[in-house]
Each structure stands twice: as C-alpha cells, then as structure tokens.
Amino acid sequence: MFDLIKYKNLFIGISLVMLTLAIISIFTYGFKEGIDFAGGTLWQVRFSSQEVSVPELETYLKTTFGIENLLVTAGSENGVMMIRTNELSENQHQEYMTQLQENFGQVEELRFESIGPVIGAELKSKAIWAFILVLFGISLYIAFAFRKVSYPVSSWKYGIATLICLFHDAIIPTGLYAWWGSMKGLEIDTNFIVAILTIMGFSVHDTIVVFDRIRENLIVHKGKKLGEIINISINQTFARSINTTLTLVIVLIALYLFGAATLSYFVLLILIGTIIGTYSSIFMASPLLTYLQNK
Amino acid sequence: MKSKNLSLFILVLMLTVLAVFFVYPKAPIGGYISQYMPWKLGLDLVGGSYLVYEVDMSNIASADKDSVINGLRDVIEKRVNLFGVAEPRITTSRAGENYRLNVELAGIKDVKEAINQIGETPFLQFAEVNQVEIPATATTSATQAQEFIPSELNGRYIKGAQLTLSDLGMPLVSIEFNAEGAKLFEELTRKNIGKPLAIFLDNNLISAPRVDEAIAGGRAQITGINDAKEAKLLVERFNAGALPAPIKLINQQTVSASLGQDSLQKTIWAGLLGTLAVMLFIVLYYHGLGFFASIALFMYIALTLAVFKVFSVTMSLAGIAGFVLSIGMAVDANVLIFERTKEEMKKGLQRITSLDEGFRRAWTSIRDSNLTTILTTIILYNFTSGFVKGFALTLLIGVLVSMFTAITVTRNLLRIFYAKDLVVKK
Numbered sequence: 001m002f003d004l005i006k007y008k009n010l011f012i013g014i015s016l017v018m019l020t021l022a023i024i025s026i027f028t029y030g031f032k033e034g035i036d037f038a039g040g041t042l043w044q045v046r047f048s049s050q051e052v053s054v055p056e057l058e059t060y061l062k063t064t065f066g067i068e069n070l071l072v073t074a075g076s077e078n079g080v081m082m083i084r085t086n087e088l089s090e091n092q093h094q095e096y097m098t099q100l101q102e103n104f105g106q107v108e109e110l111r112f113e114s115i116g117p118v119i120g121a122e123l124k125s126k127a128i129w130a131f132i133l134v135l136f137g138i139s140l141y142i143a144f145a146f147r148k149v150s151y152p153v154s155s156w157k158y159g160i161a162t163l164i165c166l167f168h169d170a171i172i173p174t175g176l177y178a179w180w181g182s183m184k185g186l187e188i189d190t191n192f193i194v195a196i197l198t199i200m201g202f203s204v205h206d207t208i209v210v211f212d213r214i215r216e217n218l219i220v221h222k223g224k225k226l227g228e229i230i231n232i233s234i235n236q237t238f239a240r241s242i243n244t245t246l247t248l249v250i251v252l253i254a255l256y257l258f259g260a261a262t263l264s265y266f267v268l269l270i271l272i273g274t275i276i277g278t279y280s281s282i283f284m285a286s287p288l289l290t291y292l293q294n295k
Numbered sequence: 296m297k298s299k300n301l302s303l304f305i306l307v308l309m310l311t312v313l314a315v316f317f318v319y320p321k322a323p324i325g326g327y328i329s330q331y332m333p334w335k336l337g338l339d340l341v342g343g344s345y346l347v348y349e350v351d352m353s354n355i356a357s358a359d360k361d362s363v364i365n366g367l368r369d370v371i372e373k374r375v376n377l378f379g380v381a382e383p384r385i386t387t388s389r390a391g392e393n394y395r396l397n398v399e400l401a402g403i404k405d406v407k408e409a410i411n412q413i414g415e416t417p418f419l420q421f422a423e424v425n426q427v428e429i430p431a432t433a434t435t436s437a438t439q440a441q442e443f444i445p446s447e448l449n450g451r452y453i454k455g456a457q458l459t460l461s462d463l464g465m466p467l468v469s470i471e472f473n474a475e476g477a478k479l480f481e482e483l484t485r486k487n488i489g490k491p492l493a494i495f496l497d498n499n500l501i502s503a504p505r506v507d508e509a510i511a512g513g514r515a516q517i518t519g520i521n522d523a524k525e526a527k528l529l530v531e532r533f534n535a536g537a538l539p540a541p542i543k544l545i546n547q548q549t550v551s552a553s554l555g556q557d558s559l560q561k562t563i564w565a566g567l568l569g570t571l572a573v574m575l576f577i578v579l580y581y582h583g584l585g586f587f588a589s590i591a592l593f594m595y596i597a598l599t600l601a602v603f604k605v606f607s608v609t610m611s612l613a614g615i616a617g618f619v620l621s622i623g624m625a626v627d628a629n630v631l632i633f634e635r636t637k638e639e640m641k642k643g644l645q646r647i648t649s650l651d652e653g654f655r656r657a658w659t660s661i662r663d664s665n666l667t668t669i670l671t672t673i674i675l676y677n678f679t680s681g682f683v684k685g686f687a688l689t690l691l692i693g694v695l696v697s698m699f700t701a702i703t704v705t706r707n708l709l710r711i712f713y714a715k716d717l718v719v720k721k
Binding site for chain 2: 044089090093094104108110111112113114115116118119122123126127129130133134136138141145175190191193194197198200201202204205208209212216236237239240243244246247248249250251252253254255257258259260261262263266267270
C-alpha cells in the first residue's frame with residue numbers, strides 16, 4: 001500500500017513550490033485585460049487580394065486614421081489580421097472599413113467587437129463576484145455535505161481543505177497563463193474566467209470521492225488513526241480518481257487538437273487545471289486534513 | 296422487478312430513437328422536423344451581430360421607465376423585422392441605473408445596414424415651454440429665455456405618419472397618435488393653450504407652434520421642415536416606429552458567417568472523436584460494464600441534444616464546447632460505480648449484489664460532485680453574458696441528463712443484460 005501520509009510534506013511541498021512559482025509569475029508578468037474587461041475594439045479582417053504585412057498595416061492605420069493605441073497581430077490563417085485598439089464608434093468602423101477596401105483591395109471582415117468601458121467594468125466586477133461565489137459556495141457545500149461526520153474530523157475542516165485546494169487549482173493555471181500571456185499576448189477575458197471557474201467545479205469532484213471514502217472508512221475502520229484511514233482511502237480510490245480525470249482529459253485533448261482555434265487556450269487551460277485538480281485531490285486535500293486535525 | 300426494468304429500458308430506448316431522428320438533420324424524418332424546428336445556432340456560428348444599446352432615461356420619470364423600455368423594445372423589434380432577420384432576439388437588461396437594450400441579429404448579411412437602420416430610428420419628443428425672465432445685469436438688459444420641460448408624449452405613441460403639403464406648398468408631416476397618445480396630446484394641448492409647444496426630433500428643436508386650442512382626435516402636424524425630401528424620409532422613419540427615449544450603441548460584436556461555419560465543423564468533429572475515444576477507453580478498461588456504459592453514453596448524447604432542441608437552447612461555440620465537456624463527465628459516474636462494483640466483487644459478493652452495492656455506495660460521491668458542478672454552472676450563468684452563457688447552460692443541462700443516463704439507464708441495462716448473464720453462468 002502506498003503510504004501517502006509518510007510523504008505528505010513532500011507532496012504539499014511540491015504544491016507550495018508550484019503555487020509560489022505561479023504567484024511570482026502573476027506578479028512578474030501581470031495581466032493584460034481583454035477588451036471585454038478594459039473596453040476597446042477587436043477587429044479581425046482577411047485580406048484576400050493583396051498580401052499585407054503586420055508592420056505595413058500598422059503604419060497604415062496609424063498614419064491614415066491617427067490611431068494611437070494599436071496592436072496588430074497576424075492570425076493563424078493566411079491574410080488574416082487581428083487589430084486591437086480603443087473603442088471605435090460605428091461611424092469610425094464603417095469609415096475605416098471603406099478606406100481599407102480602397103487601399104488593400106478585397107477585405108473581408110471576420111469579426112468586429114467593440115466594447116465600451118462601462119460594460120467592461122461591469123463584466124469585470126461580475127467575474128470577480130462569480131469567482132468568490134464559486135470558491136465559497138463549493139467549500140460551504142462540502143462542509144454541509146459532510147456535516148454528519150463530526151468525529152473525529154469536524155465537517156468545516158473538509159470545507160477548509162477544499163477551499164485551499166480550489167484556490168491552489170485556480171492560482172496555478174492562472175500563473176501559467178500569465179507566463180504564456182507575456183509571450184503570446186494572451187489577455188484576461190471572460191473566457192479565461194469561465195475556464196478557471198470550470199476547473200474549480202471539476203477539480204472538486206475527485207476531492208469529493210476521496211473525502212467520501214474517508215467518511216466511510218472512519219466508520220468501517222473505527223479506532224484507526226486518521227493518517228491510516230487516509231492512506232487506505234487514497235489507495236482505494238486512486239484508480240477512479242485517475243480514470244474520471246482521464247475521460248475528461250481525453251475529451252479535452254480531442255477539443256484541443258481538432259476543435260475550433262478560438263477555443264484552444266480555453267480548452268488548454270481547463271486541461272491543465274483538471275490535471276492539477278486531480279493532483280491536489282489525491283496528494284493535497286487529505287494531507288491538509290491531517291494538518292488541520294493536529295492543531 | 297424484471298419486467299419493470301425491461302419496460303423502463305424499452306421506454307428509454309424508444310425515446311433515444313425518437314431523439315436521434317429529432318436532432319439529426321440528415322435523418323429522413325429529422326430533415327422534415329428540421330424544416331419546422333431547426334437547430335438554433337448562436338450568432339458566433341452562423342455569423343451575425345450582437346448589439347448593446349444604452350438607453351438615455353434621464354428625462355423619464357422613474358415610474359415610466361419600465362414601460363418606456365418595453366416600448367423601445369417593440370419599436371426596435373419592428374425595425375429589425377423590416378429587414379428580415381430570421382429570428383431577431385431583443386432583450387432588455389438593467390445594470391444599476393442603466394437600462395440597456397440587447398439586440399441579437401443572427402444570420403444577418405449586412406450588419407452595417409442593420410446598425411444604420413436601428414440608428415436611424417427617430418426619437419421624437421414633445422416638450423412644454425416655460426418662459427423664463429433673465430434679469431438684467433450690469434452689461435446686459437433683461438431678456439427672455441425658454442425652458443423646455445419634456446412631456447410624457449413621445450415617439451412611442453405614434454401610430455403612423457403622412458406627408459402633406461401646406462397651403463403655401465411647404466411640406467407638412469402629419470402624425471397620428473394611438474389612443475393613449477391621443478389622450479396625452481389632448482391633455483398637453485389643453486394645458487398649454489396660448490403657449491408654444493416644442494417638438495424635438497433627435498434632440499433638436501424643429502418647431503414650437505403656438506397652441507390655439509385643445510386638440511382631440513390624436514393628430515398633430517409638424518412644420519418647420521423645409522426640404523421635401525427630408526420630410527419624406529422622416530415620414531418613412533416615423534412609420535417604421537419612433538423611439539420613446541434616445542439610444543446609443545455601446546457594445547458591438549460581429550462575427551462573419553464563414554468564420555463561424557468553420558468553427559462549428561471542427562468542434563463537432565472534435566466532439567465525435569472525443570466521444571469515440573472515451574467509449575474505447577471505458578470498454579478497454581471495464582470490458583462488459585464499459586460496453587453498457589458506452590450505450591448509456593450514446594443515449595445521453597441523443598437525449599441531451601433533444602433537450603437542447605426542445606427548449607430551443609441557442610447553440611453557440613462555447614455551448615457546444617460545454618456539451619462536449621459534459622460527455623467527458625457523463626461517464627465519471629459510471630467509473631465511480633464500476634470501481635465500486637469491482638471492489639464489492641473482490642469481497643466475494645455475487646455480481647448482481649455487487650452491482651447494486653456499487654450503485655448504492657457510489658451515489659453520495661456522484662450526488663455531491665454533480666451538485667458542486669450544478670452550483671458552479673448556475674453562478675456562471677448568472678454572472679456572465681453573451682456567448683459564454685451558453686457554455687454554462689449546456690453544461691448544466693448535460694450534468695442533469697447525465698445523472699439520469701449514467702445511473703438509471705446504465706443500471707437498467709446492466710440488470711437486464713449483464714447481471715442475468717452471470718446468474719446463468721453460475
């Protein structure tokens with residue numbers, strides 16, 4: 001039988017290192033807010049009759065329209081360009097489009113999003129609220145669901161262990177994302193928040209399976225030490241924790257490899273978060289219970 | 296007991312077959328159904344525009360705000376219907392003191408034209424005029440200034456408009472109010488006999504005729520438009536509906552149809568491949584049990600899609616992604632049950648008892664983990680907007696249906712085909 005409790009400091013240590021790296025990454029690289037939070041325009045166009053390079057388009061937009069705050073990136077397909085700038089009015093949008101077509105021949109508009117700063121601020125505050133609600137909602141539910149197992153571990157301790165795991169599972173992918181973001185120009189947007197919240201919703205599944213088994217074993221193996229019971233429970237549930245994660249991972253990999261390109265970072269984030277969530281469920285949640293119990 | 300299992304199984308099987316015909320557009324009957332009840336695809340997939348307008352309510356009494364916003368929605372809906380969007384969706388929302396109008400135009404070819412049309416909807420407002428004396432100061436002599444007090448009467452009460460010519464050959468725009476508007480107009484004119492009544496169009500004062508008597512019957516004439524062409528245009532615009540409050544476009548999301556189509560194809564393929572891989576995995580790992588779980592998974596997919604269609608859930612790209620994720624989760628319950636069943640079998644229990652124990656003992660975990668997901672999706676649904684709302688909704692419906700298929704349906708399948716087998720073998 002695998003002795004998890006013996007190595008608990010090692011596993012928690014690994015988590016602490018990952019957490020620290022993630023937090024350092026968040027503070028070093030910071031985040032760029034997407035247009036849905038900061039307000040602004042995202043404009044995706046395809047130049048089909050004439051090749052246009054990024055600097056060429058950038059200079060053109062700057063000189064012709066006097067756009068100050070501008071970022072042009074090449075899309076994944078040929079001739080597709082992403083233009084990010086301040087909020088544009090519909091009049092500006094139409095005027096610029098006409099100008100572009102006059103200058104570069106056939107230009108097809110694939111996507112145009114313009115979001116005012118008011119809406120952005122609202123979405124941002126909603127996202128933060130959603131995060132807090134999910135974090136505490138799940139933890140409180142766990143404390144509630146385990147309310148009948150009061151001896152020897154009181155139910156709020158399950159809740160606190162869950163809360164710490166959820167935080168862990170949210171922060172590590174966020175740190176990774178901040179690091180990628182600095183390299184690939186990724187932004188914090190609604191999709192990112194949804195991905196993180198989804199990770200939190202999923203990662204708690206495996207934690208519940210382990211806790212549920214601990215709850216059961218506390219009755220079956222009355223008199224044994226908590227550490228022993230945790231070891232038994234982890235070993236008994238190991239295969240199912242891995243398998244439930246695997247089915248999700250399979251689907252996520254399929255979505256990542258073959259799904260729409262617009263979703264790829266969203267899927268990748270959930271994929272990484274799911275794996276981290278499984279790690280925390282097996283190697284972190286129950287050792288945390290023993291720490292909480294020793295106090 | 297057994298016949299009860301069997302009849303439930305047959306019922307679910309029939310439902311599944313129906314669901315397949317119902318959701319698959321290329322099936323013989325499905326194609327027929329799809330004509331009348333097509334899939335509702337999000338505008339990120341079929342292309343289209345999502346517009347958010349801020350409504351300026353600064354001149355409207357707080358008691359009237361709700362009726363104004365509803366009137367506004369009707370006017371815009373009428374407008375949008377004019378240029379033939381298949382299914383425009385216009386909703387209103389409120390953020391604090393701000394009122395908004397959300398316009399979804401799916402499958403629209405010319406977004407530019409649509410925005411222009413909406414933007415051209417005139418905002419008409421009648422205002423009372425107050426003469427204010429501005430006392431003389433050291434440098435100026437006493438003057439008169441006009442103060443305008445917006446009345447309740449505005450474009451929302453317009454029934455129709457006509458172009459006529461005055462005796463002098465000047466264009467006249469005659470507007471006809473509906474019953475409610477007629478009453479307001481009569482009151483307003485009675486109150487202001489001998490005083491001017493100002494008419495504002497898109498916040499510009501166009502004329503302020505003197506009221507000679509109370510006007511009943513709900514007809515008013517607008518003079519002061521000198522250009523016949525302009526007057527004609529105004530009549531057209533009034534006939535298409537006039538706004539009760541000014542609006543401003545504050546948010547626009549437009550996606551072209553070609554981008555959406557490509558995303559849809561790819562994501563459906565990814566979902567299909569993912570499903571097959573999951574089925575392969577559980578069959579390889581759990582053998583017979585896995586086979587039945589795969590059948591249950593297939594039923595899950597057919598039934599969930601049917602639920603989406605029955606409730607006409609809009610399928611956006613994020614929504615489809617949420618559904619595909621739920622496929623990966625739908626078998627989780629089966630994995631938990633099967634692992635438990637294997638454990639019970641190791642204890643030396645009979646197969647049928649082990650199965651029952653497996654289902655019974657795995658239930659608390661399944662319940663708790665599904666409830667946390669339901670909690671998360673409900674929070675997500677209420678705290679997001681636009682495309683990602685679909686993700687939360689499909690995931691939520693998926694979890695609910697999967698609790699039925701992964702538990703009830705699998706259990707039935709196993710009781711009928713699997714447990715029986717073993718009893719015979721023994």
